[in-house]
Amino acid sequence: MKLQILLALLTLLTATNAWAAPSRLLERAGSWNVMTYKSKHGKVCYFYARPQTRSPAGLDHGDVSFFVSSSPKQGVLGEANFVAGYEFREGSVVGVDVDGENFTMFTKNDSAWLSGREQDRKLLHAMKKGRTMTVRAISARGNPTRYTFALSGVTKAAGDSRKACR
Template sequence: MSSLQTILLTLALLSFSASIASAAPKMVKQFDHWGLFSYKSGGRTVCYVLSVPVKEDPVGVDHGKNFFLIAPKSGAGGSYYPQAVLGYTAKPGSTIRVTVDGDHFDMLPKDNVGWTRQEADDKRVVAAMQAGSDLKVEATSRRGTQTRYTYSLKGVTAALKQAAACR
C-alpha cells in the first residue's frame, strides 16, 4: 500500500481531532512523504499536513494506524502544532519521545494522541522538522509494548508552505 493510500485509509477510519471530527477532510496534494489536506470550518478553509511512518518497530506487532500531523492553531495566524497520533492508546503517565536528527522533544499522550509539553516547543519541533531528514517517534502502549516509528521529512517544508497559503 502506498503512503497516499495509507493516509487516505487512515483519515477514513480515524477522527484524530475534535476540530475536524465533523468535517470531511480532503487530500489537496502530495509532497513526497507528506500530504496536504483541507477541510471547511466556520466558512473558511483549514489546511494541515500529515505523513505515515516509513518504518515501524517492533516487527510482528499490530501497530494500528499511526501518523504524524502538523495542524494550524486556532486564531494563531500561521502557527502550527505538531501531533503524534498512535494506532493504540499510550500508557498512562508515559511520554512520547520525538527525535528530529538528534534533537529530542517530549510529548504528553492523551489516549492515542501526543502533544508537546509546552506550547513554546511547537515552533521548535516544526522548525527542526523543516531542517531535518527524519523524525523518530518512540512510545509505550497501554499494554507496555515499546514502539518506534520513523518518518521521512522529505516534502514537509513544501507541504507546510502550501498549508500557509491555504484559503
C-alpha cells in the same frame, strides 16, 4: 482545544459529519499530504504522514500518523500531533528525535502533543531542516514502539498548508 482539533481531524479523515465538509487533498510533498477542510470554527489546514518503518514488526500498530495543523480562527498555528493506533500507557510521554534534536510530547489516550506553541515552532523548524524523525512511545500494554518518518517534503508541505489557511 488540542483534543478538539485532533478529534475533528480524525473524524474528517474517514467520514463527513454534519458540521464540516470532508477533508480535501491539496498536495503531496514527499511522503507528506497537505489537507484542508472547513469546520464551524473556520478553515483547518494540516499536513501529515504515516511512518516509513514501525517496530516491533510483529505488533499490530493500527493507524499511526504525525500531523501538523493550523486553524487560524481558533488561534492554532503549526500544532504538532502524533496519533497512534493504540492507547498510550497512562502518564507516559512520547519521545521525538529529529536528527539528534529531542522533544517530549505528553499523551492522552492515543494522541500526543508538545507543551505549547514555542515547542511546536521548534519542532517544525527541526523537521524542515532534518532528514529523519523517530518517534518512540509505550503502549498501554507496555510495548515499546518506534516509528521513523522521512522529512523530505516537510518544508513544501508546511508552506502549502500555511498558504491554504490564509
